[in-house]
Amino acid sequence: MARISLAPRRTLFLRLTEWYTRRRYGKALDPLRALGHNRRVLFTDLRLEMSVARWxxxxxxxxxxxxxxxxxxxxxxxxxxxxxxxxxxxxxxxxxxxxxxxxxxxxxxxxxxxxxxxxxxxxxxxxxxxxxxxxxxxxxxxxxxxxxxxxxxxxxxxxxxxxxxxxxxxxxxxxxxxxxxxxxxxxxxxxx
Structure with missing residues (x-):
């Protein structure tokens, strides 16, 4: 079981992120939900992943x-x-x-x-x-x-x-x- 809630505050940014991952992977990804408790950490993580995908x-x-x-x-x-x-x-x-x-x-x-x-x-x-x-x-x-x-x-x-x-x-x-x-x-x- 996760050590942190996977239900962070439902900001627009989090909702958009979940929508995208549902379309791409069929479900909202738990790591993004966990990081959703800190918008800056989530945003930085997503930017990193988008950059890494281009290597x-x-x-x-x-x-x-x-x-x-x-x-x-x-x-x-x-x-x-x-x-x-x-x-x-x-x-x-x-x-x-x-x-x-x-x-x-x-x-x-x-x-x-x-x-x-x-x-x-x-x-x-x-x-x-x-x-x-x-x-x-x-x-x-x-x-x-x-x-x-x-x-x-x-x-x-x-x-x-x-x-x-x-x-x-x-x-x-x-x-x-x-x-x-x-x-x-x-x-x-x-x-x-």
Missing amino acids: KALDTDLKALATMASAASIGCSWCMDFGHWENRTRGMDARKVRDVPVWRDSDVYSPLERDVMEYAEAMTANPPEVTDELTGRLLAALGEEAFVELTAMVAVENLRSRINAALGLTSQGFKDHCEIPAAARSATGTAA
């Missing part, structure tokens, strides 16, 4: 694996739930999305994907445990621009996951929409 130097799947590995390390069930839905919706391999929490034991990842998740976990550790060897491999594979974006994405996910985990936000059931077989989705009109 394009790093491959989308690598970005997803990095953010989900960070969320799994922190234990943010809301982020894992939403990340599963978001990445399955855009067509990412279901096995790769599902196996992120146990990536070391899974055979579905390339060496680069493994390095990206190892880097995300190393950055997320407190204190960070990033090594020169791992950084060197990633720089060689990605180049400096994409490597900087990877580093920033992990930092952004740490912000998201730590806020959500500290506020006690848990799954909103996004992942459940991905588990409905395709035939059932088309029969019910539900998008995954």
Whole structure:
């Protein structure tokens, strides 16, 4: 259960934000409701997310694996739930999305994907445990621009996951929409 009310004062800004997220995701997002208790924090968070969405130097799947590995390390069930839905919706391999929490034991990842998740976990550790060897491999594979974006994405996910985990936000059931077989989705009109 959330540690903060998810029913902040219903300002025009909050109502517009909820309307947008309902249109885009099918429901109002709990993190936005929680941040809605402080309009400036909510506004800053939305501006950050809009800016991050425009970063394009790093491959989308690598970005997803990095953010989900960070969320799994922190234990943010809301982020894992939403990340599963978001990445399955855009067509990412279901096995790769599902196996992120146990990536070391899974055979579905390339060496680069493994390095990206190892880097995300190393950055997320407190204190960070990033090594020169791992950084060197990633720089060689990605180049400096994409490597900087990877580093920033992990930092952004740490912000998201730590806020959500500290506020006690848990799954909103996004992942459940991905588990409905395709035939059932088309029969019910539900998008995954």
